[in-house]
Amino acid sequence: MTAKGFSALPLHERIRQDIETRIISGTLRPGDRIPSELELMARYGCARMTVNKALSALATRGLLERRKRAGTFVARPRTVAMVLDVPDLGSAVTARGQVYAFRLLDRQISDTARDRQAAADLGDVGRVMRLTGLHLADGVAFALEERLINLALVPAIEPVDFSTEPPGTWLLRHIPWTEAENRIGALAASRAQAKVLGISPGDACLAIERRTWRGADSVTVVRQTFVAGSHELVARFGPAGGSPARISAAAAAMTSAIGTSSA
Amino acid sequence: MTAKGFSALPLHERIRQDIETRIISGTLRPGDRIPSELELMARYGCARMTVNKALSALATRGLLERRKRAGTFVARPRTVAMVLDVPDLGSAVTARGQVYAFRLLDRQISDTARDRQAAADLGDVGRVMRLTGLHLADGVAFALEERLINLALVPAIEPVDFSTEPPGTWLLRHIPWTEAENRIGALAASRAQAKVLGISPGDACLAIERRTWRGADSVTVVRQTFVAGSHELVARFGPAGGSPARISAAAAAMTSAIGTSSA
DNA sequence: CAGTGGTCTAGACCACTGA
């Protein structure tokens, strides 16, 4: 496994972890100045670029703040920005050991010229597809999905039958979106929502509204309404240096904590 | 060589944006191979390190995938990892033009040796402080907060009076946490929760459970229960190159979309 | 003014892995 005896990690990575450890342990405190690149070159016996790479990475991740002439400082805790994992619903259900299914309830082709709500959601894009469907775990509906898709941008989706793959997964596999926004809140189920979800009107639900763009163009807008307790979002922040994939795996490995209903 | 008069941006940044633009516009599609570093050196007339910096940044952000010998490829859209902004509640309320206040309802000192729930939440850390309080906007309670704090790690908080500053803000200003986890769900208000929040039992609420660590030690665990419609979380993903701060500002500038209750 | 970080060069050796 180890090729070269001792250097399992590249030098810039070891420098990065070294400094990070001092911040975590409290040896370096917020506001403290850390040695200049010149000093660190001498300490680690390496070129300035190598030190720079380590410090730049820590600055990008918000642990350090760099100011010209003044030096490099341990950053003060900032307004919190966490990494939110938005898993594919099918994968999430399967990971819980349940059987996932999507049931399409309704599909309509519309046009933003006539459909005011679609125009508000996607802009004046022309033809749109409006989908309504249910996400099921072990045959039980746990989320209602209402989605609009910009057909001008995604014409290939028009003939797709969503019996094998829900629209979100299809889009994820086919359309490289570049920007997305999620809004997360709670709401009381409406009469219509309650009916298809098999709950009572007024019951608590988690609501996610997600908009996706490709460049300046709207790809899709989706509103998902989850029965309370059936779904949980996890957001993390950590200096563990995790790639999104690793963070996602770590979150999936954890067990639930909020509203554990033993039913 | 480089036309030196016009470089508002560093060269590595221009190369990054150039390639990013091709991905966004669809000129480069998922799975496409992009030129090797050697070829890009020639194209941009620069050193390999400069090209490498641009490509590494895009790989870190998940837009490119790099494989030795094979080359660099436009990444396929991955499982979604978004940046979730977790704003200070006081700032969020003030930003909406309302007056924020925190009202402490209860404060107890306990010990994980006797307090089983505290031990489960924080680990066997010894003395803990248990706080219960309300977040108010224009004098109306919109969130209930129940918090445990590890006093061994944060002894300075013991005498603090939270009349001017809620516990979360105090902690953010004083304790450099290194890791945090949020769990977000919906729940129906219990009788006790409903009473202090001025709503009815069973009413929909947004629930956030946040755990914060400093290195291996738990700092605090907090459960916040928001009246439905009173609070919304926003998570974004975008190639706009936004720092967390910029993303946060952009999110704050947007108006609500989910469950706007005029009550 | 002088030290700092930001950027860039023109090389180099290496590990990896697909043709």
Next chain:
DNA sequence: CAGTGGTCTAGACCACTGA
């Protein structure tokens, strides 16, 4: 095997800005 990316060197010039 040969091309690729990963890393690193030992320099350089520059803009910025606090002492």
